Amino acid sequence: MEITIGAVVQGGTSLGYKTGTWRDERPILDMEQCKACGVCVSVCPDSAVHVKGETYIIDYDYCKGCGLCGYECPADAISMVKEEK
Amino acid sequence: MSTQNLSNDQELFVSGHRACHGCGMSLAVRHILKATGKDVIVVTPTGCLETFTSPYGYSPWRVPWIHHLFENGPAIATGVVAALKAQKRESERVVAIGGDGSTFDIGFGSLSGMLERGDDVLYICVDNGAYMNTGGQRSSASPIYSSTTTDPAGKRSLGKLQKKKDLPTIIAAHGVPYVATASVAYLKDLQKKVKKAMGYHGARYIQIDSTCPSVWGFPSDQTLEVARRGVQSGMVPLFEMEDGEVTKVRKIKKKIPVEEYLKTQKRFKHIFSDADGREEIQTIQALADSNIERYGLLKKTAPQDAEVQD
Ligand SMILES: Cc1ncc(C[n+]2csc(CCOP(=O)(O)OP(=O)(O)O)c2C)c(N)n1
Ligand code: SF4
Ligand code: SF4
Ligand code: SF4
Ligand SMILES: [Mg+2]
Numbered sequence: 159m160e161i162t163i164g165a166v167v168q169g170g171t172s173l174g175y176k177t178g179t180w181r182d183e184r185p186i187l188d189m190e191q192c193k194a195c196g197v198c199v200s201v202c203p204d205s206a207v208h209v210k211g212e213t214y215i216i217d218y219d220y221c222k223g224c225g226l227c228g229y230e231c232p233a234d235a236i237s238m239v240k241e242e243k
Numbered sequence: 244m245s246t247q248n249l250s251n252d253q254e255l256f257v258s259g260h261r262a263c264h265g266c267g268m269s270l271a272v273r274h275i276l277k278a279t280g281k282d283v284i285v286v287t288p289t290g291c292l293e294t295f296t297s298p299y300g301y302s303p304w305r306v307p308w309i310h311h312l313f314e315n316g317p318a319i320a321t322g323v324v325a326a327l328k329a330q331k332r333e334s335e336r337v338v339a340i341g342g343d344g345s346t347f348d349i350g351f352g353s354l355s356g357m358l359e360r361g362d363d364v365l366y367i368c369v370d371n372g373a374y375m376n377t378g379g380q381r382s383s384a385s386p387i388y389s390s391t392t393t394d395p396a397g398k399r400s401l402g403k404l405q406k407k408k409d410l411p412t413i414i415a416a417h418g419v420p421y422v423a424t425a426s427v428a429y430l431k432d433l434q435k436k437v438k439k440a441m442g443y444h445g446a447r448y449i450q451i452d453s454t455c456p457s458v459w460g461f462p463s464d465q466t467l468e469v470a471r472r473g474v475q476s477g478m479v480p481l482f483e484m485e486d487g488e489v490t491k492v493r494k495i496k497k498k499i500p501v502e503e504y505l506k507t508q509k510r511f512k513h514i515f516s517d518a519d520g521r522e523e524i525q526t527i528q529a530l531a532d533s534n535i536e537r538y539g540l541l542k543k544t545a546p547q548d549a550e551v552q553d
Contacts, residue, residue, distance in 0.1 A: 159299065159300050161299070165299065167297075167299065167300055167301070167302045168302065169302055169304050169305040169306065169307075169308075170251070170257050170302065170303070170304075170305050171259075171300060171301050171302050172257060172258065172259030172260050172296070172301040172302055172303040173251060173257055173258060173259045174259065174300075174301060175259040175261070175298070175301045176259070177258065177259055177260075177261070180264070200274075200430055201270065201430070201467060202270075203262060203265060203266050203267070203269040203270040203273065203466075204258050204260070204262075204269070205251055205254045205256070205257055205258045205273060206258055208250060217258065219258070220259060222264045222265075223264065224264040224265035224456075224463040224464060224466075225265070225462070225463060225464030226265050226463065226464050226466055226467065228464065229464040229465065229467075229468065230467055238464075
Protein backbone atom coordinates (compact mmCIF):
# COMPACT_ATOMS: atom_id res chain seq x y z
CA MET A 159 0.00 0.00 0.00
CA GLU A 160 1.26 3.45 -0.90
CA ILE A 161 1.88 5.79 2.01
CA THR A 162 0.72 9.35 1.39
CA ILE A 163 2.47 12.47 2.65
CA GLY A 164 1.57 12.82 6.32
CA ALA A 165 0.14 9.29 6.22
CA VAL A 166 -3.32 10.78 5.73
CA VAL A 167 -6.07 8.19 5.26
CA GLN A 168 -9.51 8.98 3.85
CA GLY A 169 -12.51 8.62 6.16
CA GLY A 170 -14.75 5.59 5.78
CA THR A 171 -12.10 3.43 4.11
CA SER A 172 -12.58 0.69 6.71
CA LEU A 173 -15.52 -0.39 4.52
CA GLY A 174 -12.81 -2.02 2.43
CA TYR A 175 -12.19 -4.48 5.27
CA LYS A 176 -14.92 -7.10 5.59
CA THR A 177 -15.23 -8.04 9.24
CA GLY A 178 -17.95 -10.54 8.29
CA THR A 179 -15.18 -13.12 7.87
CA TRP A 180 -14.75 -13.06 11.68
CA ARG A 181 -18.23 -14.44 12.26
CA ASP A 182 -18.84 -17.90 13.68
CA GLU A 183 -22.51 -17.36 14.46
CA ARG A 184 -24.96 -15.77 12.05
CA PRO A 185 -27.93 -13.69 13.17
CA ILE A 186 -31.08 -14.52 11.20
CA LEU A 187 -33.75 -11.82 11.28
CA ASP A 188 -37.32 -12.98 10.84
CA MET A 189 -39.39 -10.12 9.39
CA GLU A 190 -42.60 -12.01 10.29
CA GLN A 191 -41.86 -11.46 13.98
CA CYS A 192 -40.15 -8.08 13.71
CA LYS A 193 -41.95 -5.11 15.29
CA ALA A 194 -39.81 -2.55 13.50
CA CYS A 195 -38.63 -0.99 16.76
CA GLY A 196 -35.09 -0.23 15.54
CA VAL A 197 -33.31 -1.61 18.63
CA CYS A 198 -31.08 -3.89 16.54
CA VAL A 199 -29.95 -0.95 14.39
CA SER A 200 -29.10 1.05 17.49
CA VAL A 201 -27.19 -1.61 19.44
CA CYS A 202 -24.99 -3.02 16.69
CA PRO A 203 -21.39 -1.95 17.44
CA ASP A 204 -20.53 -2.61 13.80
CA SER A 205 -23.28 -0.58 12.15
CA ALA A 206 -24.31 -3.77 10.37
CA VAL A 207 -28.10 -3.58 10.65
CA HIS A 208 -29.87 -1.38 8.13
CA VAL A 209 -33.42 -0.37 7.34
CA LYS A 210 -34.48 -0.46 3.72
CA GLY A 211 -38.02 0.76 3.31
CA GLU A 212 -39.84 -1.31 5.92
CA THR A 213 -37.36 -4.15 6.01
CA TYR A 214 -34.54 -4.67 8.46
CA ILE A 215 -31.48 -6.20 6.86
CA ILE A 216 -28.28 -7.51 8.39
CA ASP A 217 -25.16 -6.76 6.42
CA TYR A 218 -23.20 -10.01 6.54
CA ASP A 219 -20.20 -8.32 4.97
CA TYR A 220 -19.51 -6.62 8.29
CA CYS A 221 -21.59 -8.41 10.95
CA LYS A 222 -19.15 -10.07 13.37
CA GLY A 223 -21.84 -12.31 14.87
CA CYS A 224 -21.62 -10.91 18.39
CA GLY A 225 -25.27 -11.71 19.06
CA LEU A 226 -26.12 -8.38 20.70
CA CYS A 227 -28.95 -7.58 18.29
CA GLY A 228 -30.56 -10.94 19.01
CA TYR A 229 -30.18 -10.61 22.77
CA GLU A 230 -31.69 -7.13 22.81
CA CYS A 231 -34.51 -7.67 20.29
CA PRO A 232 -37.75 -7.33 22.28
CA ALA A 233 -39.67 -9.53 19.79
CA ASP A 234 -37.20 -12.44 19.68
CA ALA A 235 -37.11 -11.93 15.94
CA ILE A 236 -33.37 -12.58 15.61
CA SER A 237 -31.89 -16.02 16.17
CA MET A 238 -28.24 -17.01 16.06
CA VAL A 239 -27.25 -20.04 14.01
CA LYS A 240 -23.87 -21.63 13.55
CA GLU A 241 -22.03 -20.16 10.60
CA GLU A 242 -21.33 -22.59 7.76
CA LYS A 243 -18.02 -21.72 6.16
CA MET B 244 -18.69 -1.54 -1.00
CA SER B 245 -21.14 -4.00 0.43
CA THR B 246 -22.33 -6.82 -1.81
CA GLN B 247 -25.93 -6.22 -0.68
CA ASN B 248 -25.51 -2.55 -1.40
CA LEU B 249 -26.50 -1.62 2.12
CA SER B 250 -25.70 1.84 3.19
CA ASN B 251 -23.46 3.26 5.89
CA ASP B 252 -24.46 6.74 4.67
CA GLN B 253 -26.03 7.77 7.97
CA GLU B 254 -22.97 6.78 9.98
CA LEU B 255 -19.98 8.92 10.91
CA PHE B 256 -18.33 5.83 12.41
CA VAL B 257 -18.68 3.08 9.82
CA SER B 258 -18.41 -0.70 9.59
CA GLY B 259 -15.08 -2.43 9.11
CA HIS B 260 -13.38 -1.31 12.32
CA ARG B 261 -11.51 -4.02 14.19
CA ALA B 262 -12.92 -3.89 17.71
CA CYS B 263 -13.67 -7.25 19.35
CA HIS B 264 -17.11 -8.84 18.88
CA GLY B 265 -19.68 -6.88 20.89
CA CYS B 266 -17.23 -4.17 22.03
CA GLY B 267 -19.05 -1.59 24.18
CA MET B 268 -16.51 1.11 23.40
CA SER B 269 -17.07 0.94 19.64
CA LEU B 270 -20.83 1.16 20.25
CA ALA B 271 -20.31 4.21 22.50
CA VAL B 272 -18.22 5.97 19.84
CA ARG B 273 -20.79 5.29 17.13
CA HIS B 274 -23.41 7.03 19.29
CA ILE B 275 -21.10 9.86 20.37
CA LEU B 276 -20.67 10.85 16.72
CA LYS B 277 -24.40 10.61 16.04
CA ALA B 278 -24.82 13.21 18.77
CA THR B 279 -21.97 15.56 17.82
CA GLY B 280 -22.68 15.56 14.10
CA LYS B 281 -19.99 15.94 11.48
CA ASP B 282 -18.46 19.28 12.41
CA VAL B 283 -16.01 17.92 14.95
CA ILE B 284 -12.36 17.01 15.01
CA VAL B 285 -11.67 13.96 17.16
CA VAL B 286 -8.48 13.52 19.17
CA THR B 287 -7.69 10.03 20.44
CA PRO B 288 -4.82 8.95 22.70
CA THR B 289 -3.33 5.48 22.43
CA GLY B 290 -5.59 2.62 23.50
CA CYS B 291 -8.12 0.16 22.08
CA LEU B 292 -10.06 2.87 20.22
CA GLU B 293 -6.95 4.10 18.46
CA THR B 294 -5.79 0.58 17.63
CA PHE B 295 -9.04 -0.80 16.27
CA THR B 296 -9.65 2.28 14.10
CA SER B 297 -6.24 2.91 12.62
CA PRO B 298 -4.82 0.03 10.56
CA TYR B 299 -3.20 2.05 7.77
CA GLY B 300 -5.58 2.65 4.87
CA TYR B 301 -8.72 1.56 6.73
CA SER B 302 -10.37 4.32 8.74
CA PRO B 303 -13.94 4.10 10.06
CA TRP B 304 -13.87 7.80 11.02
CA ARG B 305 -15.88 10.07 8.74
CA VAL B 306 -14.72 13.09 10.71
CA PRO B 307 -11.15 14.42 10.90
CA TRP B 308 -9.30 12.32 13.45
CA ILE B 309 -5.86 12.52 14.99
CA HIS B 310 -3.93 10.01 17.07
CA HIS B 311 -0.98 11.04 19.22
CA LEU B 312 0.74 9.82 22.37
CA PHE B 313 -0.88 8.00 25.26
CA GLU B 314 -0.24 10.82 27.73
CA ASN B 315 -0.94 14.04 25.83
CA GLY B 316 -4.53 13.84 24.52
CA PRO B 317 -5.80 16.99 26.26
CA ALA B 318 -2.74 19.03 25.20
CA ILE B 319 -3.22 17.99 21.57
CA ALA B 320 -6.92 18.88 21.81
CA THR B 321 -5.96 22.31 23.17
CA GLY B 322 -3.60 22.75 20.22
CA VAL B 323 -6.34 21.87 17.73
CA VAL B 324 -8.65 24.40 19.38
CA ALA B 325 -5.93 27.07 19.08
CA ALA B 326 -5.37 26.21 15.41
CA LEU B 327 -9.09 26.43 14.63
CA LYS B 328 -9.25 29.78 16.37
CA ALA B 329 -6.26 31.13 14.44
CA GLN B 330 -7.93 30.01 11.19
CA LYS B 331 -11.27 31.49 12.29
CA ARG B 332 -13.00 28.14 11.81
CA GLU B 333 -15.79 28.77 14.28
CA SER B 334 -18.21 26.04 13.23
CA GLU B 335 -15.84 23.19 14.07
CA ARG B 336 -15.51 21.84 17.60
CA VAL B 337 -13.00 19.56 19.27
CA VAL B 338 -13.84 16.28 20.98
CA ALA B 339 -11.21 14.14 22.68
CA ILE B 340 -12.04 10.47 23.29
CA GLY B 341 -9.63 8.56 25.51
CA GLY B 342 -9.50 5.37 27.57
CA ASP B 343 -9.44 5.29 31.36
CA GLY B 344 -5.71 4.56 31.46
CA SER B 345 -4.90 7.73 29.59
CA THR B 346 -7.64 9.78 31.28
CA PHE B 347 -7.44 8.69 34.93
CA ASP B 348 -3.70 7.97 35.08
CA ILE B 349 -1.13 8.76 32.48
CA GLY B 350 -2.70 11.77 30.77
CA PHE B 351 -4.18 13.17 33.96
CA GLY B 352 -1.70 16.04 34.36
CA SER B 353 -2.37 17.14 30.80
CA LEU B 354 -6.12 16.82 31.39
CA SER B 355 -6.00 18.85 34.60
CA GLY B 356 -4.20 21.63 32.72
CA MET B 357 -6.81 21.63 29.97
CA LEU B 358 -9.62 21.81 32.54
CA GLU B 359 -7.95 24.54 34.56
CA ARG B 360 -7.43 26.67 31.45
CA GLY B 361 -11.00 26.02 30.41
CA ASP B 362 -10.09 25.13 26.83
CA ASP B 363 -13.07 24.56 24.56
CA VAL B 364 -12.86 20.76 24.44
CA LEU B 365 -15.40 18.06 25.16
CA TYR B 366 -13.28 15.32 26.73
CA ILE B 367 -14.94 11.89 26.76
CA CYS B 368 -13.48 8.96 28.66
CA VAL B 369 -14.53 5.61 27.25
CA ASP B 370 -13.97 3.78 30.51
CA ASN B 371 -13.48 0.03 30.38
CA GLY B 372 -11.78 -0.08 33.75
CA ALA B 373 -8.28 -1.21 32.81
CA TYR B 374 -5.51 -0.92 30.19
CA MET B 375 -7.18 -3.22 27.67
CA ASN B 376 -5.08 -2.55 24.62
CA THR B 377 -2.03 -3.96 26.39
CA GLY B 378 -3.84 -6.89 27.97
CA GLY B 379 -5.83 -5.62 30.95
CA GLN B 380 -3.46 -4.05 33.48
CA ARG B 381 -4.96 -2.21 36.42
CA SER B 382 -5.78 1.48 36.20
CA SER B 383 -7.09 3.81 38.88
CA ALA B 384 -10.49 3.27 37.21
CA SER B 385 -10.47 -0.50 37.80
CA PRO B 386 -13.09 -1.49 40.36
CA ILE B 387 -12.05 -2.91 43.71
CA TYR B 388 -11.52 -6.71 43.71
CA SER B 389 -11.40 -6.96 39.94
CA SER B 390 -8.68 -9.31 38.76
CA THR B 391 -6.27 -7.56 36.40
CA THR B 392 -3.02 -8.76 34.83
CA THR B 393 -0.97 -6.59 37.20
CA ASP B 394 -2.89 -7.68 40.30
CA PRO B 395 -4.27 -11.05 39.31
CA ALA B 396 -6.51 -12.89 41.74
CA GLY B 397 -4.95 -15.99 43.25
CA LYS B 398 -4.41 -17.89 46.48
CA ARG B 399 -3.05 -14.83 48.25
CA SER B 400 -4.60 -12.12 46.13
CA LEU B 401 -8.10 -10.73 45.80
CA GLY B 402 -7.25 -8.67 42.74
CA LYS B 403 -7.14 -4.90 42.97
CA LEU B 404 -7.38 -3.67 46.56
CA GLN B 405 -8.21 -0.02 45.95
CA LYS B 406 -11.53 1.40 44.89
CA LYS B 407 -12.14 3.27 41.64
CA LYS B 408 -10.91 6.86 41.61
CA ASP B 409 -13.78 9.34 41.76
CA LEU B 410 -12.70 11.25 38.68
CA PRO B 411 -15.97 13.08 37.88
CA THR B 412 -15.80 14.82 41.28
CA ILE B 413 -12.14 15.72 40.79
CA ILE B 414 -12.95 17.13 37.37
CA ALA B 415 -15.92 19.11 38.66
CA ALA B 416 -13.63 20.60 41.32
CA HIS B 417 -11.72 22.32 38.48
CA GLY B 418 -14.77 24.53 38.07
CA VAL B 419 -15.85 23.30 34.63
CA PRO B 420 -19.44 23.90 33.48
CA TYR B 421 -20.50 20.33 32.63
CA VAL B 422 -19.59 16.86 33.91
CA ALA B 423 -21.66 13.74 33.25
CA THR B 424 -21.54 9.98 33.43
CA ALA B 425 -23.22 7.71 30.89
CA SER B 426 -23.44 4.03 30.00
CA VAL B 427 -23.70 2.02 26.81
CA ALA B 428 -26.80 0.47 28.40
CA TYR B 429 -28.70 3.72 27.80
CA LEU B 430 -27.76 4.97 24.37
CA LYS B 431 -30.40 7.69 24.08
CA ASP B 432 -29.32 9.08 27.45
CA LEU B 433 -25.70 8.94 26.25
CA GLN B 434 -26.55 10.88 23.09
CA LYS B 435 -28.55 13.43 25.06
CA LYS B 436 -25.61 14.12 27.37
CA VAL B 437 -23.19 14.52 24.47
CA LYS B 438 -25.57 16.95 22.78
CA LYS B 439 -25.99 18.89 26.00
CA ALA B 440 -22.23 19.06 26.52
CA MET B 441 -21.83 20.41 22.97
CA GLY B 442 -24.13 23.26 23.95
CA TYR B 443 -21.57 24.55 26.43
CA HIS B 444 -18.25 26.25 25.76
CA GLY B 445 -15.14 25.61 27.78
CA ALA B 446 -13.83 22.31 29.10
CA ARG B 447 -16.46 19.60 29.57
CA TYR B 448 -16.23 15.95 30.61
CA ILE B 449 -18.30 12.81 30.05
CA GLN B 450 -17.35 9.39 31.41
CA ILE B 451 -18.94 6.44 29.64
CA ASP B 452 -19.06 2.99 31.21
CA SER B 453 -17.89 0.94 28.22
CA THR B 454 -18.40 -2.76 28.83
CA CYS B 455 -15.65 -5.00 27.46
CA PRO B 456 -16.61 -8.63 26.78
CA SER B 457 -13.07 -9.74 25.97
CA VAL B 458 -11.30 -8.68 29.15
CA TRP B 459 -14.13 -8.48 31.69
CA GLY B 460 -14.97 -12.00 30.58
CA PHE B 461 -18.59 -12.28 29.47
CA PRO B 462 -20.27 -13.47 26.23
CA SER B 463 -20.33 -10.85 23.48
CA ASP B 464 -24.14 -10.68 23.37
CA GLN B 465 -24.23 -9.45 27.02
CA THR B 466 -22.59 -6.05 26.46
CA LEU B 467 -25.72 -4.06 27.27
CA GLU B 468 -27.00 -6.52 29.88
CA VAL B 469 -23.81 -6.21 31.95
CA ALA B 470 -23.83 -2.42 31.56
CA ARG B 471 -27.49 -2.26 32.67
CA ARG B 472 -26.75 -4.34 35.75
CA GLY B 473 -23.90 -1.98 36.58
CA VAL B 474 -26.36 0.91 36.61
CA GLN B 475 -29.25 -0.95 38.29
CA SER B 476 -27.00 -2.14 41.15
CA GLY B 477 -25.65 1.33 41.90
CA MET B 478 -22.10 0.38 40.87
CA VAL B 479 -22.27 2.80 37.94
CA PRO B 480 -24.15 5.95 39.01
CA LEU B 481 -25.45 8.06 36.13
CA PHE B 482 -25.62 11.77 36.83
CA GLU B 483 -24.99 15.23 35.45
CA MET B 484 -23.20 18.08 37.20
CA GLU B 485 -23.59 21.66 36.09
CA ASP B 486 -21.24 24.26 37.58
CA GLY B 487 -20.17 21.80 40.25
CA GLU B 488 -23.65 20.77 41.43
CA VAL B 489 -25.43 17.49 40.70
CA THR B 490 -28.44 18.61 38.70
CA LYS B 491 -29.83 15.37 37.27
CA VAL B 492 -29.60 11.69 38.06
CA ARG B 493 -30.86 8.63 36.28
CA LYS B 494 -33.00 6.74 38.76
CA ILE B 495 -32.58 3.03 39.38
CA LYS B 496 -35.78 1.33 38.20
CA LYS B 497 -35.39 -1.85 40.22
CA LYS B 498 -32.41 -2.14 42.52
CA ILE B 499 -30.47 -5.38 42.18
CA PRO B 500 -27.84 -6.73 44.61
CA VAL B 501 -24.24 -6.24 43.40
CA GLU B 502 -23.84 -10.02 43.04
CA GLU B 503 -26.19 -9.84 40.06
CA TYR B 504 -23.64 -7.60 38.38
CA LEU B 505 -20.41 -9.21 39.63
CA LYS B 506 -21.34 -12.79 38.75
CA THR B 507 -21.72 -11.94 35.06
CA GLN B 508 -17.96 -11.34 34.71
CA LYS B 509 -14.88 -13.53 34.97
CA ARG B 510 -12.85 -10.67 36.44
CA PHE B 511 -14.83 -11.08 39.68
CA LYS B 512 -15.09 -14.88 39.62
CA HIS B 513 -12.59 -15.37 42.46
CA ILE B 514 -14.73 -13.56 45.01
CA PHE B 515 -17.40 -16.19 44.53
CA SER B 516 -15.04 -19.15 44.85
CA ASP B 517 -13.11 -17.72 47.81
CA ALA B 518 -14.40 -18.64 51.27
CA ASP B 519 -13.96 -15.06 52.46
CA GLY B 520 -15.85 -13.79 49.41
CA ARG B 521 -18.88 -12.68 51.40
CA GLU B 522 -16.84 -9.93 52.97
CA GLU B 523 -15.64 -8.62 49.62
CA ILE B 524 -19.16 -8.68 48.22
CA GLN B 525 -20.35 -6.75 51.27
CA THR B 526 -17.62 -4.16 50.74
CA ILE B 527 -18.71 -3.73 47.11
CA GLN B 528 -22.38 -3.60 48.15
CA ALA B 529 -21.50 -0.83 50.63
CA LEU B 530 -19.84 1.15 47.82
CA ALA B 531 -22.92 0.74 45.61
CA ASP B 532 -25.20 1.76 48.50
CA SER B 533 -23.13 4.83 49.17
CA ASN B 534 -23.45 5.83 45.49
CA ILE B 535 -27.22 5.35 45.76
CA GLU B 536 -27.34 7.49 48.88
CA ARG B 537 -24.96 10.18 47.62
CA TYR B 538 -26.67 10.71 44.25
CA GLY B 539 -30.20 9.89 45.37
CA LEU B 540 -30.57 7.08 42.85
CA LEU B 541 -33.65 5.56 44.43
CA LYS B 542 -36.83 7.58 44.23
CA LYS B 543 -37.37 7.91 47.97
CA THR B 544 -33.89 9.31 48.65
CA ALA B 545 -33.92 11.83 45.79
CA PRO B 546 -32.62 15.26 46.78
CA GLN B 547 -35.39 17.85 46.53
CA ASP B 548 -33.86 19.94 43.80
CA ALA B 549 -32.52 17.19 41.54
CA GLU B 550 -34.68 16.71 38.50
CA VAL B 551 -35.92 13.18 38.00
CA GLN B 552 -35.13 11.49 34.72
CA ASP B 553 -36.36 8.08 33.64
C1 LIG C 1 3.87 6.31 27.58
C2 LIG C 1 3.27 5.03 27.17
N1 LIG C 1 3.23 4.01 28.05
C3 LIG C 1 2.67 2.84 27.70
C4 LIG C 1 2.14 2.67 26.45
C5 LIG C 1 1.55 1.32 26.07
N2 LIG C 1 0.11 1.37 26.00
C6 LIG C 1 -0.54 1.55 24.84
S1 LIG C 1 -2.19 1.49 24.98
C7 LIG C 1 -2.07 1.20 26.64
C8 LIG C 1 -3.30 0.97 27.47
C9 LIG C 1 -4.40 1.94 27.23
O1 LIG C 1 -5.34 1.85 28.27
P1 LIG C 1 -6.61 2.78 28.28
O2 LIG C 1 -6.22 4.19 28.19
O3 LIG C 1 -7.46 2.39 29.43
O4 LIG C 1 -7.35 2.41 26.93
P2 LIG C 1 -8.01 1.00 26.52
O5 LIG C 1 -7.00 0.27 25.71
O6 LIG C 1 -8.40 0.29 27.75
O7 LIG C 1 -9.19 1.41 25.72
C10 LIG C 1 -0.73 1.16 27.04
C11 LIG C 1 -0.28 0.89 28.41
C12 LIG C 1 2.20 3.75 25.54
N3 LIG C 1 1.70 3.67 24.31
N4 LIG C 1 2.77 4.92 25.93
S1 SF4 D 1 -34.88 -5.36 17.40
FE1 SF4 D 1 -36.16 -7.04 16.70
S2 SF4 D 1 -38.22 -6.20 16.58
FE2 SF4 D 1 -36.83 -4.46 16.73
S3 SF4 D 1 -36.42 -3.89 14.58
FE3 SF4 D 1 -34.81 -5.32 15.17
S4 SF4 D 1 -35.55 -7.36 14.57
FE4 SF4 D 1 -37.31 -5.95 14.56
S1 SF4 E 1 -24.64 -10.06 15.53
FE1 SF4 E 1 -23.56 -8.26 16.35
S2 SF4 E 1 -22.40 -7.48 14.59
FE2 SF4 E 1 -23.97 -8.84 13.78
S3 SF4 E 1 -25.68 -7.51 13.27
FE3 SF4 E 1 -26.04 -8.33 15.34
S4 SF4 E 1 -25.19 -6.76 16.69
FE4 SF4 E 1 -24.35 -6.37 14.66
S1 SF4 F 1 -10.47 -5.35 24.49
FE1 SF4 F 1 -12.48 -4.64 25.19
S2 SF4 F 1 -12.51 -2.42 24.79
FE2 SF4 F 1 -10.79 -3.28 23.64
S3 SF4 F 1 -11.65 -3.65 21.58
FE3 SF4 F 1 -11.88 -5.56 22.75
S4 SF4 F 1 -13.93 -5.46 23.67
FE4 SF4 F 1 -13.38 -3.38 22.99
MG1 LIG G 1 -9.19 1.20 29.46
